[in-house]
Amino acid sequence: MVTSSGIAEAPVWDLERAIGRRCKRWSTYPRDVLDLGVAEMDVSACPPVLEAVRDAVAAEAFGYPVPDAVSPVPRATTGWLRGQGLEVDESAIRIVPDVMRGIGVAIRYLTRPGSPVLVPTPTYSRFLEVVPAAGRECREIPLLIGPNGCQLDLDAIEDGLRNGAGSVLLCNPVNPLGAVLERGQLSALAGLADRFGARVIADEVHAPIRYGVPFVPYAAVSEQSRAHAVTVTSATKAWNVPGLRTAMVALTAAGDVEAWGGVRHVETSGATPLGMVATVAALEHGGPWLVDVVSTLRSRRQMVYDRLSDAGLDGISQPPDATYFAWLDLRAWDSRTPAARLLETVGVALGEGAQYGAAGAGFVRLNFATGTAQLARALDLVVEAVRRENAA
Numbered sequence: 001m002v003t004s005s006g007i008a009e010a011p012v013w014d015l016e017r018a019i020g021r022r023c024k025r026w027s028t029y030p031r032d033v034l035d036l037g038v039a040e041m042d043v044s045a046c047p048p049v050l051e052a053v054r055d056a057v058a059a060e061a062f063g064y065p066v067p068d069a070v071s072p073v074p075r076a077t078t079g080w081l082r083g084q085g086l087e088v089d090e091s092a093i094r095i096v097p098d099v100m101r102g103i104g105v106a107i108r109y110l111t112r113p114g115s116p117v118l119v120p121t122p123t124y125s126r127f128l129e130v131v132p133a134a135g136r137e138c139r140e141i142p143l144l145i146g147p148n149g150c151q152l153d154l155d156a157i158e159d160g161l162r163n164g165a166g167s168v169l170l171c172n173p174v175n176p177l178g179a180v181l182e183r184g185q186l187s188a189l190a191g192l193a194d195r196f197g198a199r200v201i202a203d204e205v206h207a208p209i210r211y212g213v214p215f216v217p218y219a220a221v222s223e224q225s226r227a228h229a230v231t232v233t234s235a236t237k238a239w240n241v242p243g244l245r246t247a248m249v250a251l252t253a254a255g256d257v258e259a260w261g262g263v264r265h266v267e268t269s270g271a272t273p274l275g276m277v278a279t280v281a282a283l284e285h286g287g288p289w290l291v292d293v294v295s296t297l298r299s300r301r302q303m304v305y306d307r308l309s310d311a312g313l314d315g316i317s318q319p320p321d322a323t324y325f326a327w328l329d330l331r332a333w334d335s336r337t338p339a340a341r342l343l344e345t346v347g348v349a350l351g352e353g354a355q356y357g358a359a360g361a362g363f364v365r366l367n368f369a370t371g372t373a374q375l376a377r378a379l380d381l382v383v384e385a386v387r388r389e390n391a392a
């Protein structure tokens with residue numbers, strides 16, 4: 001269904017439309033390559049978001065954005081976070097152009113000067129760049145992945161904090177694993193951070209995309225976690241508008257609002273008026289669209305695991321509880337770069353596991369947020385390649 005203004009009411013999953021956007025996802029490789037690597041969705045835009053952006057374009061809202069204090073973004077963010085169980089005052093929300101900028105500034109200004117950063121891995125690949133870019137040592141702590149799901153290695157984190165690390169950079173839900181960390185784990189982490197006077201920077205950008213699994217924002221776990229957390233989030237993943245450049249930092253710890261006041265303008269500026277109106281529309285009016293999208297993602301997830309199971313390959317992956325990523329274990333291959341081999345042999349582009357930290361080597365990340373035809377074709381090709389490798 002399309003409205004009189006040409007806006008699709010229900011989400012439409014259409015490859016040609018996605019290609020027509022001329023964004024990174026379908027522009028990196030030749031047309032015959034199926035790119036299920038880039039973390040974007042091939043879905044039509046959320047109508048309230050599109051309308052807000054169109055209105056802003058019609059109003060020629062191309063100037064510098066309004067200051068945080070008079071922007072509607074903090075109000076929309078606090079409402080959204082309240083829905084997730086986190087109470088934050090509007091005056092403690094800071095707007096940044098993107099999640100990684102928020103994290104970089106938090107590392108530089110809110111953690112002990114010079115202190116190394118502990119990073120549970122596999123994790124979003126740019127975490128491994130943002131830490132050195134902030135002038136800090138990045139210490140990877142492999143997640144414990146077993147029959148009980150994904151757990152933080154709390155012993156290793158304790159060791160790391162004892163040995164001088166001043167913060168933990170958490171990705172929850174975990175990109176690329178699609179795991180949601182449980183309250184008990186987060187609570188134990190909060191106890192450790194509190195004991196060692198460390199900070200926890202929590203990137204919770206994937207939280208809106210979950211398949212019925214509860215999620216607790218790190219800062220909402222306890223008074224202890226709230227007192228040292230820095231929460232970074234945005235509407236850009238769940239509502240598929242990363243190019244519009246707006247993200248938010250929620251400062252719940254005493255003194256952080258004042259410390260943020262000392263950050264140079266050039267380090268936090270860059271959010272756009274279009275990104276801000278999109279963010280407000282998404283958080284305040286984008287709920288029904290998101291429900292529809294997550295329901296489709298749930299059926300795409302089913303497709304992935306049905307196809308793997310039909311091929312007798314269910315052992316290589318567990319269905320994610322969140323995100324639109326399947327994390328496939330191809331460590332049995334003689335290659336440590338299976339994504340490069342898949343691209344070369346069957347023309348499917350996936351995320352190379354080693355990008356997500358040393359613990360990811362031999363895995364690949366497949367983004368299933370696409371139309372059924374592309375996904376079915378990509379799965380057939382991946383299954384064919386895995387069978388060929390297994391037979392070799």
Ligand SMILES: Cc1ncc(COP(=O)(O)O)c(C=O)c1O
Nearest residue numbers: 039098099100124175203205247
């Ligand atoms: C966990 C996580 N954080 C941050 C980002 C990037 O966000 P931004 O473009 O706002 O920096 C991504 C992108 O996929 C992500 O998966």
